[in-house]
Amino acid sequence: MKRIIDKTLLIVLLIAFLTSLYLVFNWVPQIKASNTAEQIAQKIFYFHVPSAWLGFLAFFIVFIASVGYLVTRKRQWELVSVASAEIGVLFVSLVLITGPIWAKPVWGIWWTWDARLTSSLILWLIYVAYLMLRRYLPDGSKRANLSAVVGIIGFIDVPIVYYSIRWWETQHPKAVMASGDGSLAAPMFFTFMFSLATFTLLYVYLLRKRYQLLVLEDTLNKQFKEMEIL
Amino acid sequence: MATPALQLAKVSKDFGRIIALRNIDLTIQSGEVVSILGRNGAGKTTLLNIISGVAKPSSGKVLLFGTDPSDKLNKAKLAIISHEMFLYGNLTALENLEYYGSIYNIPDPGQRIANVLADVELTHRRFDLVATFSRGMTQRLTIARALLHEPSLLLLDEPFTGLDQHAIGMLLTLLNQQKKLGKTILLTTHDLHTAKELSERYIVLDKHGIIHDGSMKETTPDEIRKKYFSTIAAEQVA
Amino acid sequence: MRAAIAILKKDLRMEFRSKESILAMWIFSLLIFVIFNFTFEVSRLIMLEIAPGLLWVAFIFSGMFGLNHSFAIEKENGNLRAMALMPVDGGQIYLGKFLSVTIMMLLFELLIFPIFIIFYDLQLSLEMLLLIPVVLAGTIGFTSLGTILSAVAVHTRNQQILLSLLLWPLVSPIVIWSVNLTGMVLAGEVATSFYPLLIRVGAFDVIFFTFAYLLFDFILED
Numbered sequence: 001m002k003r004i005i006d007k008t009l010l011i012v013l014l015i016a017f018l019t020s021l022y023l024v025f026n027w028v029p030q031i032k033a034s035n036t037a038e039q040i041a042q043k044i045f046y047f048h049v050p051s052a053w054l055g056f057l058a059f060f061i062v063f064i065a066s067v068g069y070l071v072t073r074k075r076q077w078e079l080v081s082v083a084s085a086e087i088g089v090l091f092v093s094l095v096l097i098t099g100p101i102w103a104k105p106v107w108g109i110w111w112t113w114d115a116r117l118t119s120s121l122i123l124w125l126i127y128v129a130y131l132m133l134r135r136y137l138p139d140g141s142k143r144a145n146l147s148a149v150v151g152i153i154g155f156i157d158v159p160i161v162y163y164s165i166r167w168w169e170t171q172h173p174k175a176v177m178a179s180g181d182g183s184l185a186a187p188m189f190f191t192f193m194f195s196l197a198t199f200t201l202l203y204v205y206l207l208r209k210r211y212q213l214l215v216l217e218d219t220l221n222k223q224f225k226e227m228e229i230l
Numbered sequence: 231m232a233t234p235a236l237q238l239a240k241v242s243k244d245f246g247r248i249i250a251l252r253n254i255d256l257t258i259q260s261g262e263v264v265s266i267l268g269r270n271g272a273g274k275t276t277l278l279n280i281i282s283g284v285a286k287p288s289s290g291k292v293l294l295f296g297t298d299p300s301d302k303l304n305k306a307k308l309a310i311i312s313h314e315m316f317l318y319g320n321l322t323a324l325e326n327l328e329y330y331g332s333i334y335n336i337p338d339p340g341q342r343i344a345n346v347l348a349d350v351e352l353t354h355r356r357f358d359l360v361a362t363f364s365r366g367m368t369q370r371l372t373i374a375r376a377l378l379h380e381p382s383l384l385l386l387d388e389p390f391t392g393l394d395q396h397a398i399g400m401l402l403t404l405l406n407q408q409k410k411l412g413k414t415i416l417l418t419t420h421d422l423h424t425a426k427e428l429s430e431r432y433i434v435l436d437k438h439g440i441i442h443d444g445s446m447k448e449t450t451p452d453e454i455r456k457k458y459f460s461t462i463a464a465e466q467v468a
Numbered sequence: 469m470r471a472a473i474a475i476l477k478k479d480l481r482m483e484f485r486s487k488e489s490i491l492a493m494w495i496f497s498l499l500i501f502v503i504f505n506f507t508f509e510v511s512r513l514i515m516l517e518i519a520p521g522l523l524w525v526a527f528i529f530s531g532m533f534g535l536n537h538s539f540a541i542e543k544e545n546g547n548l549r550a551m552a553l554m555p556v557d558g559g560q561i562y563l564g565k566f567l568s569v570t571i572m573m574l575l576f577e578l579l580i581f582p583i584f585i586i587f588y589d590l591q592l593s594l595e596m597l598l599l600i601p602v603v604l605a606g607t608i609g610f611t612s613l614g615t616i617l618s619a620v621a622v623h624t625r626n627q628q629i630l631l632s633l634l635l636w637p638l639v640s641p642i643v644i645w646s647v648n649l650t651g652m653v654l655a656g657e658v659a660t661s662f663y664p665l666l667i668r669v670g671a672f673d674v675i676f677f678t679f680a681y682l683l684f685d686f687i688l689e690d
Binding site for chain 3: 270282283284285286302304306308310313314315316317318319320326329332333334335351371431434
């Protein structure tokens with residue numbers, strides 16, 4: 001059953017990714033810009049924003065799984081939270097990489113200590129620290145407890161970080177979904193939503209796979225232990 | 231029948247890749263003195279952690295005096311003596327005991343502290359920093375700290391390892407006193423002779439489970455050693 | 469409350485017993501100002517603009533010193549386990565630790581501030597009294613998060629590095645706001661945004677403290 005779900009997910013993902021690449025590069029109309037570099041750079045938006053959204057989603061799942069762990073003390077919750085944190089860091093890394101790639105041709109600089117950029121970097125640092133902590137601790141319920149506590153505090157901090165830096169003047173383009181005044185043309189909106197859905201699907205797939213791998217590791221280690229005992 | 235001091239039913243601690251205990255069934259009556267034997271890594275420390283409420287079992291039920299071990303009332307009835315001293319080097323002996331006295335909210339702390347200090351023969355050094363104490367003295371203070379709040383259940387994790395002869399004698403006397411007072415004592419040890427001197431019952435822990443539960447009276451240390459030679463710390467046999 | 473006060477008393481007694489480390493910390497913060505002066509050779513005007521940030525850098529270093537120390541002394545003889553065995557709520561233990569760390573940090577800040585005034589030749593004025601709530605709010609935010617994360621980091625071998633890794637990103641909003649508020653007071657321009665911002669810092673202090681208080685039990689558990 002698990003196999004079938006994974007296989008189906010993978011096939012759907014492949015099709016969705018190819019479709020969204022087609023939509024982004026061949027279907028959606030070019031924006032009006034001063035040069036072609038900027039026009040091409042703009043395409044990154046369809047990957048950049050979904051990555052950011054997935055970062056948040058992943059960290060929210062870390063939070064939920066951490067609470068779940070502290071309530072039930074079940075290993076499964078711990079594995080979900082670490083899997084989601086890893087994927088979240090991956091996606092926020094993508095945000096931090098695609099951002100400068102866009103910024104260089106458009107703003108002329110790779111990086112600026114802008115509100116949105118700074119808060120994304122801090123977010124990334126919070127969860128890198130979470131993963132580092134886990135690296136430093138030996139496996140066991142102590143590690144599970146400590147990382148669940150950090151997983152909870154970390155997520156409470158996320159909105160505060162964004163809030164704290166908001167009063168800074170930002171050069172960053174306005175959040176399109178929030179403006180809601182139709183600043184995005186219909187084809188763009190469709191392409192964006194399609195890309196968002198594709199990325200979310202990717203997250204689900206990665207989370208499943210990473211979780212299964214962690215469970216497998218546990219089972220294998222346990223079997224070694226059993227062999228030692230007998 | 232009175233509530234047993236300790237009841238464990240099908241207790242397992244197994245987290246992820248770590249198996250520490252499996253299916254432990256154990257009942258200890260109030261006033262019993264029980265030795266837990268087994269080699270290092272057999273799960274003795276985990277068992278004590280679960281009994282003291284510091285660790286939660288992954289399955290099974292633990293009852294300490296009829297209630298949950300993490301219950302605050304239970305924690306007040308419990309003391310641990312192990313290689314960890316639970317003392318601050320930068321405080322004097324007296325300050326250390328005063329600190330634990332107020333944490334455990336003991337009645338008439340001044341008198342009680344004077345008593346335990348006298349019991350371990352440290353009254354004359356009470357104003358000295360623990361950091362300046364010799365090993366033996368620190369260990370005696372550890373005993374005083376553990377007995378300070380008059381616990382009903384004593385958990386002793388290898389209490390005799392590293393002790394000098396004087397301290398061993400003192401600890402034995404104090405433990406025998408506690409036994410007479412009807413306190414329950416659980417000790418893990420490699421030292422079968424001392425175990426026999428103190429306890430009536432012994433259990434052998436191996437492969438994360440209890441493999442034997444017997445009476446000390448019907449056997450000699452040599453017999454136990456012969457039977458469980460492979461399981462009970464080979465390092466102590468020499 | 470009894471247990472929290474017992475822990476507080478014990479901690480302060482130990483801290484004051486090692487006066488050398490308090491002195492060392494004070495000289496260290498002095499060094500921060502000296503080093504910054506060398507590394508940023510800028511005009512006095514710019515120096516004044518970055519002064520609030522510098523002040524908080526010194527404050528944070530003094531706070532880190534206390535935080536690293538706070539649970540290191542508990543780890544030494546297995547006292548963390550002793551804490552897990554105590555017949556009190558984990559929150560009470562957190563409260564005791566939080567209070568001792570906060571009091572030590574405030575004390576350091578009190579020692580650092582005069583040097584700061586002298587080095588940057590600032591005019592003392594009645595308005596500077598507004599720094600008291602600012603420093604209090606910023607410090608409490610820093611220590612309320614710092615205390616619980618210090619208890620987490622102490623379980624690793626690299627506790628000092630890990631505490632910085634965990635704490636600094638998480639506490640950055642509080643620090644950013646505190647620097648901002650300090651800047652307003654030092655510049656003598658307490659804008660209308662001053663009080664709402666101060667209240668916001670206070671509100672987040674309460675949030676952090678409450679969560680840490682409630683979660684501390686899990687940290688002690690094995």
